[in-house]
């Protein structure tokens with residue numbers, strides 16, 4: 001039995017959780033490759049126009065996997081940190097099943113409907129039972145998997161904080177969802193371009209989620225989406241310690257369009273660049289915009305030192 005894991009959306013928050021869980025249980029899996037133009041184009045052809053780019057990318061990855069595995073792995077997470085998810089996350093399973101309704105795909109998923117401390121474990125237990133695994137084995141695999149993901153997140157945060165404190169380069173806070181900043185087609189070209197311009201990209205997503213979400217309430221009491229709260233909270237915590245902010249968003253995203261405006265209005269005296277990606281032009285022209293943006297940061301710093 002082989003499980004196909006789409007390298008999209010929740011993968012970028014749960015890679016260690018998922019792969020450790022399957023490794024511990026001796027389950028074979030295949031992760032789809034890094035996003036490329038073909039995957040994006042196939043996903044875009046399968047989706048209706050109104051679908052956001054990350055969901056189109058998800059469809060492209062499932063399209064890649066559909067003939068190469070026995071089950072497509074498609075978890076659903078409805079809540080986190082006391083907040084909800086955007087409707088695209090809630091509808092993901094139905095959307096995929098309808099899109100591939102003629103392909104007779106088998107799906108493996110866990111459904112995390114609530115965000116109580118045991119909700120994730122119960123969801124994994126149910127999935128393991130579906131695979132006819134023993135409860136004890138599932139529990140051990142899950143605990144190791146959760147620990148692996150937590151350790152990974154903590155080390156990544158520590159590394160970023162060390163860089164943050166030690167770098168002499170321009171610090172640019174990159175505000176983007178995990179599945180955007182981590183994606184080879186969407187976010188990584190921006191990260192590479194910033195580095196080539198002698199900037200240190202500081203990834204909002206890599207800061208501690210709980211601390212960021214708590215801080216987000218200083219900016220807004222009503223924002224309903226957990227992942228956006230994480231990003232807004234990182235802005236609140238670090239806006240006075242960076243030289244600029246790059247907001248990287250994808251088209252069309254309802255939550256981001258609202259939150260981006262909020263950041264633009266609430267953060268003053270800091271150069272902010274808003275970059276919006278879509279399936280057509282992706283990163284075309286981005287380097288020139290980033291160059292101009294970094295010139296503004298340098299100019300502002302020079303003026304401050306006069």
Ligand code: SF4
Pocket residue numbers: 052053054055086087088089177250252253254255256
């Ligand atoms: S938050 Fe935006 S980009 Fe992310 S899944 Fe929802 S609509 Fe798509």
